[in-house]
Every structure is written in C-alpha cells, then in structure tokens.
Amino acid sequence: MKEDYYKILGINKTASDAEIKKAYRKSAIKYHPDKNPGNKEAEAKFKQAAEAYEVLGNSDKRSKYDQFGHAAFDGAGGFGSGGMNMDDIFSQFGDIFGGAFGGFGGFGGGSQRRSKGTNLRIKVSLTISEIANGVNKKIKVKRKVQAPGLEYSTCNVCNGTGQVMKVTNTILGRMQSTSICDNCSGTGKIVSNRPPGSDINGQILNEETVEVKIPAGVEDGMQLRVAGKGNDAISDGIAGDLLVLINELDDDNLKREGNNLHYDLYISISDAVLGISKEIDTVNGKVRIKLEAGIQSGKILRLRGKGLKSINGYGTGDLLVHVNVWTPKTLNKEQREFFEEMNNSEHFKPNPDKNDKSFFEKVKDMFS
Numbered sequence: 001m002k003e004d005y006y007k008i009l010g011i012n013k014t015a016s017d018a019e020i021k022k023a024y025r026k027s028a029i030k031y032h033p034d035k036n037p038g039n040k041e042a043e044a045k046f047k048q049a050a051e052a053y054e055v056l057g058n059s060d061k062r063s064k065y066d067q068f069g070h071a072a073f074d075g076a077g078g079f080g081s082g083g084m085n086m087d088d089i090f091s092q093f094g095d096i097f098g099g100a101f102g103g104f105g106g107f108g109g110g111s112q113r114r115s116k117g118t119n120l121r122i123k124v125s126l127t128i129s130e131i132a133n134g135v136n137k138k139i140k141v142k143r144k145v146q147a148p149g150l151e152y153s154t155c156n157v158c159n160g161t162g163q164v165m166k167v168t169n170t171i172l173g174r175m176q177s178t179s180i181c182d183n184c185s186g187t188g189k190i191v192s193n194r195p196p197g198s199d200i201n202g203q204i205l206n207e208e209t210v211e212v213k214i215p216a217g218v219e220d221g222m223q224l225r226v227a228g229k230g231n232d233a234i235s236d237g238i239a240g241d242l243l244v245l246i247n248e249l250d251d252d253n254l255k256r257e258g259n260n261l262h263y264d265l266y267i268s269i270s271d272a273v274l275g276i277s278k279e280i281d282t283v284n285g286k287v288r289i290k291l292e293a294g295i296q297s298g299k300i301l302r303l304r305g306k307g308l309k310s311i312n313g314y315g316t317g318d319l320l321v322h323v324n325v326w327t328p329k330t331l332n333k334e335q336r337e338f339f340e341e342m343n344n345s346e347h348f349k350p351n352p353d354k355n356d357k358s359f360f361e362k363v364k365d366m367f368s
Contacts, residue, residue, distance in 0.1 A: 002070045005052035013066065017057070024053035064222065071215065071311045072222065115187055115237035117144070120230045125247040126214065128254050128261070132283035132308050134216035141242060142207050144231040150202040151193035152235060155184035162188040187235035201234045212244055217259065217311035220248035253281045259308045259317030264324060267291065272325045282306050282319055289321065297325035 006013055009023040027049040029035070036042035055061045064072040124137055154160040158181035168175045180186040194202045210229050218224070223245050230240025248256070255262040263280055275293030279286050282303070289301065300320055307317025331339070342348045 003048070005056050005065065008048050008052040009056065015056075017059075020053065020056050024049055024057065028053075068222070069312050071217075071313070115185055115233045115235055117231040117233040117237065117240035119240040119243055121243045121245060123245045123247050124212070124214070125249050126218070127249050128251045128256065128308075129283050130214070131218055131248065132216060134309075135214050137212045137214060139210050139212055139244075140207055141210050141229065142205055143229065143239075143242075144199075144203040145206045146232050147195040147198035147202050147204045149193070149195040150191065150198065152189040153192035155181060155188055155190050157181055157183040158188060160188040162186040185234065187237065189235045203232060203234075210242060212242075214244075214246070215311060216309040218246045219311070220246060222246045254283065254319075256308070259310055259315075261307045261317065261319045263319060263321050265321050266324045266326045267295075268326055269328075272297070272323075280321060283308065291323065295323055295325075297323060299323040 006015070009020065009027060011019055011023045015023070028046060031042040031046040031049065033039075033043055033046060036046075055065050061072075120141060120143060122139060122141065124139065126135065155162075158164050162181055162184065163178045163186070164181050166177050166179060168177070181188075184190050191200075191202045194200075195204075198204050208229075210226060212224065212226055214224065223243055226242040226244065228239045229242035232239050253263060261283065265278060265280060267276065267278070271291070272295050273293065275291055275295070277288055277290050279288045283306070287303070287306070289303070300322055303319040303321065305316050306319035309316045328335075
C-alpha cells in the first residue's frame with residue numbers, strides 16, 4: 001500500500017502552500033542524487049518526495065487527493081504508478097532546488113535540461129453501468145510528434161551544455177552565475193534539418209488511438225492521467241501527458257448519490273393492496289423484487305451492494321428503491337362507485353402503526 005503523501009513530506013493536512021514547498025525542498029536536498037551517489041534507497045525517497053509534492057503542491061490535485069486518496073491519480077497510469085522519472089522531476093521542480101547543487105538541469109550533476117511536451121486534455125463520457133464496473137476506453141487523440149527525418153545539432157550558444165555563464169559587476173566584486181540557454185531552452189540542441197510539412201520545431205500532428213483504463217467508482221469532474229501520451233517535447237525530451245476528464249451521463253432510471261443509487265418504482269393502487277413482483281434496473285442488469293401486500297407509498301427498499309464501488313476500494317454502495325403508489329387522475333362511473341363504497345370500509349381508512357415510519361424517519365434511515 002502506498003505511503004501517505006503528507007507523511008512522506010512530514011507535514012499535516014492543514015499545511016499551507018509555503019510549508020509544503022519548504023518541506024519538499026528540505027526532503028529533496030536531503031535525498032538528492034548528487035548528495036547520495038549510488039544510494040538506491042535515497043533515490044527512491046527522492047522520487048517519493050517529488051511525487052508527493054506534484055500532488056500536494058497543486059491545489060486542485062490536493063483537493064482530489066484529500067477526497068479520493070491515491071486512487072484519484074493511479075487509475076490511468078499517472079504519477080503514482082511510475083509515470084515520472086528523474087528527468088520529469090528536474091524538469092518540473094528544478095527551480096525548487098535553486099543553486100544548492102550548482103544548477104538543476106539534470107540527474108547526477110549534468111548540465112543539460114530535458115524539456116517536457118505540453119499536456120493534452122480530453123473529455124470522456126461514461127454511463128452509470130460503465131462507472132459501476134470500470135471500463136477500458138479507446139480514444140483517438142491528435143498529438144504533436146517529431147517528424148520522421150528530423151535532425152538536431154549542438155547549440156552554438158551554449159555549446160551543448162544547456163546553460164550560459166554570466167558575469168556581473170557588483171559592489172562586492174565580479175559575481176558569476178549560470179542560467180538556462182534561451183537559444184535551445186536548456187536542451188543543448190537546436191533543429192538543423194526540419195522535414196517538409198513540419199512546424200518550426202520539426203513536429204507534425206499525428207492521430208493515435210490511446211487505450212485508457214478507467215477504474216470503477218470514478219465521479220463526474222474527476223481527472224485521470226495517462227503518462228507520455230501528450231505532445232512530444234521539443235528536442236530530446238519527455239512527452240507530455242494525456243489528461244482525461246470524466247463526464248458522467250444522466251441515467252433515465254438510476255440517480256447517483258455518492259456510491260448509492262436511487263430508483264423510483266411506480267405501482268398501481270391495486271398492486272399496492274394485493275402485492276406484486278416487479279423487475280427493476282440495476283447497474284448489472286435487471287433484478288426481481290417482491291412487494292408485499294399492503295405496501296405503503298414512500299416505502300424505501302434497500303438492496304445492499306447493488307450500488308457503485310468505492311474508488312478507494314472501501315466497499316460498494318446500495319440501491320435504494322423508492323415505492324410510489326400511482327393515484328389515477330380520472331375514473332369511470334363503475335370505478336368511482338367502487339372507491340366510494342371502499343371509502344366507507346375500515347380497511348381503507350388510514351391507520352398507521354408504530355412500524356409505519358414518518359417521512360423524516362425514512363430520510364434519516366436512508367442516510368444512515
């Protein structure tokens with residue numbers, strides 16, 4: 001089981017953005033590969049800290065993590081399932097390290113900086129049934145990729161280092177500093193042969209089919225990440241990610257409330273009086289339920305385990321069947337005479353007993 005992100009950074013859940021950043025910098029410097037050469041355990045902790053900061057350092061991702069835990073990001077091959085390597089970390093969070101290690105361009109003290117391609121976003125619409133059981137979706141994505149035949153040469157400004165040296169005169173004397181090369185964006189390479197039909201960066205638009213594994217229990221608005229399926233990076237970098245936004249489609253019969261589902265069942269007065277067996281829809285097909293004679297309108301039947309699975313794996317919700325006795329709006333002469341006669345019968349007069357719960361008691365039971 002994955003370790004809690006807050007525990008990894010040694011902070012509590014009420015930590016501010018500044019405290020999260022400070023905790024990550026402290027951990028990153030402690031386990032930095034330059035400071036722990038060849039230490040696999042330190043390298044693993046360095047990656048863990050970066051993974052935690054990638055989520056907690058982003059207010060939107062942090063909110064989703066607080067609500068859904070690791071499952072909010074691991075469902076589609078995201079950060080938590082190994083989608084980011086050392087180059088990802090230095091590319092995204094290098095500014096946090098500052099000058100502690102003579103620059104932040106690469107792993108093990110290297111000076112070049114691997115760029116990362118831009119992310120792509122796409123919306124996927126799911127039915128209640130697909131959400132209940134999980135589904136694999138094949139999605140067509142148009143992404144920028146390097147054109148065949150694209151060639152690079154060494155940047156003539158930084159000579160392939162990815163950095164340029166600057167000397168500034170100050171009152172304390174001449175100060176030397178390094179910064180990312182603007183000519184090659186820190187990659188150390190520039191395009192030397194751009195194939196026909198490609199853009200200024202030597203890229204073309206390519207349509208690709210991507211298979212996305214969507215876990216059971218996702219919710220509307222949740223975002224999953226498929227690592228490396230965004231646009232290619234400029235030069236020899238890392239491809240961006242494909243961000244999949246979940247859109248939950250309305251269902252004609254089933255209404256969602258968290259992991260529970262609600263179903264409105266309408267029956268006639270005669271069905272309520274005599275009792276009946278009814279077939280209803282669930283997320284896994286139809287099931288037959290028995291309604292006892294004398295059932296009251298507003299009765300709620302709970303079918304345990306017939307709702308939606310929790311995305312965190314904490315069980316399955318229920319299906320709540322709301323019984324509604326349908327009252328006819330028009331009657332013929334014989335029907336009216338029948339009900340007028342029955343109206344004088346003791347059996348047709350309301351006489352609730354202690355087992356007949358009020359509306360508020362039923363609502364209370366529904367949420368218990």
